[in-house]
Amino acid sequence: MIATVVGSYPRPKWFREYLKRIEGLQKDLDAEVDVEILKKAISEVIEKQREAGIDLMTDGQLIWHDFLATLATRIDGFVMDGLVRYFDNNLYYRKPIVKDRLRRKGDILWDFKLALEIERNVKPVLSCFTLAKLSKNEYYSNFEELLWDLGEIVKEEIRNLNVEFIQFDEPALLFASKGEIEIARDVFKEICKVNARTILMTYFRSAENIFPEVLDFGFDIIGLDFVEGFEANLKLAKEYGLEMINVGIVDARNTRMEDLNDLKAKLEKILEFAKEVYISPNAGLEFLPEVKAFEKMKLVSKLKEAFE
Amino acid sequence: MKTTVVGSYPKPKWLLRMIKLYNEGKIDDKVMNEAYDDAVRAVVKDHEVAGIDIIWDGEMRRDEMTSYFARKIDGFVIYGEVRVWGNNYYPKPAIVDELRYREPLTVHEFEFLRSITDREIKVPITGAYTIVDWSFNEFYKTKEEAVYALAEVINQELRNLVKAGASYIQLDEPAISTHPEELEIARNAVEIMTRGVNAYIGMHICYGDYSGIFPDILDFKVDQLDFEFANRNFEDLKLLKEYDFDKDLGFGCIDVHTKRVESVEEVRRAIEMALEVVDPKRLYIDPDCGLKLLPRDVAFKKLEVMVKAKNAVEREFGLT
Numbered sequence: 001m002i003a004t005v006v007g008s009y010p011r012p013k014w015f016r017e018y019l020k021r022i023e024g025l026q027k028d029l030d031a032e033v034d035v036e037i038l039k040k041a042i043s044e045v046i047e048k049q050r051e052a053g054i055d056l057m058t059d060g061q062l063i064w065h066d067f068l069a070t071l072a073t074r075i076d077g078f079v080m081d082g083l084v085r086y087f088d089n090n091l092y093y094r095k096p097i098v099k100d101r102l103r104r105k106g107d108i109l110w111d112f113k114l115a116l117e118i119e120r121n122v123k124p125v126l127s128c129f130t131l132a133k134l135s136k137n138e139y140y141s142n143f144e145e146l147l148w149d150l151g152e153i154v155k156e157e158i159r160n161l162n163v164e165f166i167q168f169d170e171p172a173l174l175f176a177s178k179g180e181i182e183i184a185r186d187v188f189k190e191i192c193k194v195n196a197r198t199i200l201m202t203y204f205r206s207a208e209n210i211f212p213e214v215l216d217f218g219f220d221i222i223g224l225d226f227v228e229g230f231e232a233n234l235k236l237a238k239e240y241g242l243e244m245i246n247v248g249i250v251d252a253r254n255t256r257m258e259d260l261n262d263l264k265a266k267l268e269k270i271l272e273f274a275k276e277v278y279i280s281p282n283a284g285l286e287f288l289p290e291v292k293a294f295e296k297m298k299l300v301s302k303l304k305e306a307f308e
Numbered sequence: 309m310k311t312t313v314v315g316s317y318p319k320p321k322w323l324l325r326m327i328k329l330y331n332e333g334k335i336d337d338k339v340m341n342e343a344y345d346d347a348v349r350a351v352v353k354d355h356e357v358a359g360i361d362i363i364w365d366g367e368m369r370r371d372e373m374t375s376y377f378a379r380k381i382d383g384f385v386i387y388g389e390v391r392v393w394g395n396n397y398y399p400k401p402a403i404v405d406e407l408r409y410r411e412p413l414t415v416h417e418f419e420f421l422r423s424i425t426d427r428e429i430k431v432p433i434t435g436a437y438t439i440v441d442w443s444f445n446e447f448y449k450t451k452e453e454a455v456y457a458l459a460e461v462i463n464q465e466l467r468n469l470v471k472a473g474a475s476y477i478q479l480d481e482p483a484i485s486t487h488p489e490e491l492e493i494a495r496n497a498v499e500i501m502t503r504g505v506n507a508y509i510g511m512h513i514c515y516g517d518y519s520g521i522f523p524d525i526l527d528f529k530v531d532q533l534d535f536e537f538a539n540r541n542f543e544d545l546k547l548l549k550e551y552d553f554d555k556d557l558g559f560g561c562i563d564v565h566t567k568r569v570e571s572v573e574e575v576r577r578a579i580e581m582a583l584e585v586v587d588p589k590r591l592y593i594d595p596d597c598g599l600k601l602l603p604r605d606v607a608f609k610k611l612e613v614m615v616k617a618k619n620a621v622e623r624e625f626g627l628t
Contacts, residue, residue: 010390020395065394083393085486090442092393255387255402256446289388289400 001277002055003304006201006223006248007125007169008067008284009048009060010293015041019063033063039114046119048294053301056165056278057122059115061286066093067169068131070111075153077102078135087171087204089253089287096135102149108157116163123165123199128154128191129184130172144183151187158194167199168219169284174205181213192218199223203248203283206232211240220244226266227251227282234269243275248282250299255292263303271307279303309579309588309627310361311618314512314534314560315432315480316598317354317366318607323347327371344369345420352425354604358611359619362428362476365421367598373434373480374442375399381461383407383447402444407457409464415472422473431469432478432512436462436501437494441483452493459500466505478510478534484525485516491524498528510534510558514597518544523551534558536596539565542578548585557586560596561617562610567602569609575617576624588627593618 011019018037045060064070066086072078077100083092107113112124132147140146158166168191173184192198200219202210206229214222223246224233237245247270249263271277279300285293319327326343329335351366370376378384378401385404389397418431436459440451448454466477479501484494502509510532513521518535525533533553537544537560548557561578562570582591593614599607622628 010388016395016397023395088487090483090486091391094393254446255444286391289390291387 001279001304001307003053003301004056004123004246004278004280005049005054005058005297005300006203006252006280006282006284007058007061007167008064008286009045009058009062010286010288010290011060011062012041012044013290015044015062035114038063038111039118042111042115043118046115046122049297050119052294052297053304054297055121057119058125058167059112059122061111061125061284063111066091067127067284068093068096068134071108071126071131072096072135074105074108075102075150076100076105077139081136084134091287093134096131098135098137098139098146100139102146102153104153104156108153109161122163123167124158124161124163125167125169125201126154126157127169128187129168129170129176129180133172133176133180143180147183147187151191155191155194158191158196161196163196165199166194166196167201169201169203171202171204173210173214174202174207176209178209178213181210185213185217188217188219192220197221199246199278201246201248203228205229207236208232211236215240221246221276221278223248223278223280225282226270227253230266237270238273241273243273245270245274245276246278246280247274248280249303250279250281250296252281252283252285252296253287255288257295257299260299260302260306263299264306267303267307309591309593309618309622310428311359311615312362312430312558312592312594313355313360313364313366313611314558314594314596314598315364315367315478316370316600317351317368318600318602318604319366319368320347320350320604323368348420349424352421352427354608355611356425356427358608359615360427360611362430362592363421363425364430364432365417367432367600369417372398374439375401377413377434377439378443380411380413381407381458382410383457384443398442400443401439403440403447403454405447407454407461409461412468413462413465415465415468418469418474419472428476429474430476430478430510431474432480433462433465435479435481435484435494435511436497437490438481438483441487451490455493455497456500459497462501463503463505466501466507470505470507474507476508476510477505478512479530480512482513482515484513485518485521488520491521495524495528498530502529508532510556510592512558512597514539514560518547522547526551526554530555532556532558532592534560534592534594536560536564537582538563538570538578538596542581545581545585553585556590556592557582558592558594560594562595562614564595564597564599564602567606569606570613572613572616572620575613576620579617579621583621583625588622588625 201223203225347368512534
């Protein structure tokens, strides 16, 4: 069993102040950050994860203003528009608009590579379907063409990353139509031909609408939200015999600390059929104040210890 | 037809410095309170000079619209800040125990303001639905239960406000339009909050797509609904026409998200559009939302323009 996290982590307070100082509070963000300062912040967040007992870590996505903007502003063809609510959270993102043919303009995950210089046991986290779905398409004649072009760019990006795991966070899949899921299947099949183990992370609700298609996406590990959709996801995982699974089991969107025995009882049900299990919070931890984010990570590692 | 404000106004720069010193422990409560009082005097003067009919204190004493109240109510704790977007964070409260009334939330603000002005006063307070939606809930089994418990606390405060002499209360519920599926909970909460409260009740809703809450929002037991219109080019007036709007209208006609000061002429035209939907007697003219994020001189100019536009409309229609 491996203890991991989903992606984002609250920014250290001093780093938050630094970004506020260089970027301000309005919509014209994405100033050039000092790489050494960013690296210091990333190493703090990696240290936190290590201290909490997380095995497979992330860079905390510390300069990601929202889940889409970082990718969109690093790919040619997108422009950023007004603020839109991010699923059912009190968190907002700038809506990317596809204005032109999408083109790679250089390194996308350059901030992740800083983390890789500090710690080998980190996984990059990105998205393809969710970015395409939550953007407004004003260029391509249909969604399929958009997703294929974006998929090509993403594939190129991860081709030479030289990491053990690569994770795709795709909450929008859970809100997609059957037609869109079929397109996603074909695109991900291509992307997942990479020389690394691939993780698909889904969250915010249960995953009925992506089964059984998701089994053919090409991902090695499928992540489901066992906080928001425990019963339904348990049924799905059992029915389709998911052997390699990421179990999002600690609530990343509420400060309430779960009872360890309750979590154990839930996890035992999954261990009845799963062989390779990754446990984590059900979403990125930036929904929580820093002190609680840390406690939630410790809870994940305690849960793992309980089974050792 | 009367002019009013939604609530907040830019804090004077010197007040921000005083707050910083206070947080560093360099000045005591007495000096800080005196500073707040003086800031309110300055804001009230701005409002009076601009010619606003129904005023508030600019929320000088409030840092933010959720945690300010949560800190004064038993059952809440604040662990730290979380992000709303970009570099914007707020101290997100968590409900960890039964919510109980402890101390005045806004009566003291009202009493001071009453003592320094003869103008009509509106008291804005964040509603139960919005505070719960913007908080963590560790204690109550459901969000609904938490909302109703907080609504009881706010009801206590509203009764106290009326006892203190308040006659116009505004419930700020910007979260309502972001969850149309929970409208029933918000509606019940309004009934609890206003039970036995003998005052004129308005409700301010901003930041959202109003189409999801119409026409059900018209069933809320409030005298006035206050919306932002300038932010979306007055397109939402269509909704009011479509659903036979039958309440008093708080008509947000000044964009608070831009520093550009509107012309009297464009605001006048906007007010005329509103008059196609409601009678002048039922029209309250105000900015889209609080003005606190604007530079102070811009905020003042916008209020002046708004009053001039209203006067022009009154002359034109012979309403004075």
